[in-house]
Amino acid sequence: MAQKPSIPKGTRDFSPEVMVKRNYIFDTIKSVFKLYGFMPLETPSMENLSTLMGKYGEEGDKLLFKVLNSGDFLSKVDHHHLEEKNSIKLTNKISEKGLRYDLTVPFARYVVQHQNDISFPFKRYQIQPVWRADRPQKGRYREFYQCDVDVVGSNSLINELEIIQIVDKVYKRLNINVVLKINNRKILAGIAEAIGQADKIIDITVAMDKLDKIGIENVNKELAEKGIDHEAIEKLQPIILMEGSNENKLDVIKGILKDSELGMKGVEELQEIFDYLKTVPVDTEVELDLTLARGLNYYTGAIFEVKALDVEIGSITGGGRYDDLTGIFGLKDVSGVGISFGADRIFDVMEQLNLFPEETCVSTQVMFVNFGEKEELYCLPLVNKLRDAGISAEMFPSSVKMKKQMNYANKKHIAYVVMVGETEMNEDKISVKNMTTGEQDLKTIDDFIHILKE
């Protein structure tokens, strides 16, 4: 017991039962992505640290998993670096690779690296694990899967519309009730400008974003702690607490931002997206939330976040537009917009609400009981016949007690058990037992296949 093996903190094994359900999520998401013309892409788990560092803010750098260099890496390090015991400086000397933190930055790197082979707009989806050296909590893991869709090389807000449609369709297919919150980084910047605190945009928006969680008093307290003066906080109140329809909010914010060129640009963008939205059926509620702030380190336009309505779990999907992500890697004027579905949290939501369809836990449809050598030889071709007909079937691999074989079938939720002994072989028929009703009757293999194919 003491030597029981284990896995690192915040990582998980996925049992077959769980994998079937996870694949259901991945397949559903993938099918929607394909419907909108996105193509698959994969990038390595490891990137050069130079690609990753500085893209997620100071906090992000700390949460990067770094990979130690191979070989005798310490021998090349200067003595004074070792004696200094400065972890950050030393890290630069002994590690040059890191595990990816998200899929967006590696994607931007890919686009820049392969710019001559790509024709724009470039639409890709990517479903892979990412790693964060965060302290784990419920719904928060150190290794988790993201399902990203992005379009780069197009400024059109039709792309934003498509992202919203994808969110709508994915959650409709998964049967999860959600609200899609939308905001615009330019509006946030405009607000900061309008209250005379343009340089404090990050502090202001991060505090505003916590409204739902900590309430208005605490938001104001945090703003004051960050050095925002009373007058500015006062001006912010009507914005933070703004209610009403999207149109109303847009009208009000338009008035507030009328002197901010950038802010007005954001208002226009949102207006255009809402206009586009009127042309297609989208059932998901799209709510303009002026306190929404995400990915401020690289988003420049729209910001999206999706929350499940029936479960308390934080956001299950997030994204936005980034105008200059490829610029960091030397490719200017390539704007992108994308969104990321958090598969692990979606899983938790579906598990809690019992939304996985029954079929997802069914593996084998038909099991043949094994009665012995003679029967085995007789049944093997029959099992194969079922498989050829596209029916998943298996024969119990040894002629152990029947109770054990039945038990196996029962636990695996196998729908039918076929029994072929001496009597059946003489008649050239099989006994088929329906495991849900308990009914059992004698028929030919062809009749059985015919029934199953209906």
Add this chain to the structure above:
RNA sequence: GUGGAUGUAGCUCAGUUGGUUAGAGCGCUGGUUUGUGGUUCCAGAGGUCGUCGGUUCGAGACCGAUCUUCCACCCCA
């Protein structure tokens, strides 16, 4: 990274102010039934009490360290 809780059989949990061979339910194995699972009844296996160290005549209970899981902050999917 900071602060706080937690850890006893495969699972969910009991275990009184430190005191003999640590319990229950579910699950598992076998039998009741040598061609019938999911329901009954009977029997059985399984724990160096997260790990390491300390206090004590004696520790599952107390102390320290470490790990896990969870919660808050930070940030985020």
